[in-house]
Amino acid sequence: METTNEILIVDLEATCWENDRIPVGQKVDIIEIGICELNLTTKIISKKQSIYVIPERSEINSFCTKLTGITPQLIEEQGIYFDEACEKIQDEYQSASLTWAGFGNFDKEQIFEQCDWLGIEIPFSYDYLNVMEEFRSHFKLQKMIGLKRALEYLKMDFEGNHHSGADDAYNTAKIVRTLLG
DSSP: OTTOSEEEEEEEEEOOOGGGOOOTTOOOOEEEEEEEEEETTTOOEEEEEEEEBOOSSOOOOHHHHHHHOOOHHHHHHHOBOHHHHHHHHHHHHOGGGSEEEESSSHHHHHHHHHHHHHTOOOSSOSOEEEHHHHHHHHTTOSSOOOHHHHHHHTTOOOOSOTTOHHHHHHHHHHHHHHHHO
């Protein structure tokens, strides 16, 4: 972080199933990359967007739609392939040179796994900040807490819809801004 003035905040939504019962022959696929940028000097959060991704190894079911609000029709109309989404992020955010953050390790692990599966370059640097762990450590909490509870702890309102990648990324950025002072 000491070499750049911006940090990228990422939140993924992925295909999901009730009770985490992944059907035979399917794998978890990223279906939305929510992303925004936090300027460490001005503390301004900007460039918030949702990049919808076409799942290549699974299908969006009604449980997943109910949780995320993402429908197969939305993906059909606005979705791009994951490799295209990675290129878009690199082009628009110069992501390879910036620290990036997510609330927990799922986002990092899923990006790495999906890039590995496709045999493509990871669009981000290896400088990743696990905001959930930083939050727990900063406030000396015994247990990890979720995004909404972290905001409540800070007496902040959740803005937007939970499980919308862009909104979750934005709310995570608000926490990062507070942690970094």
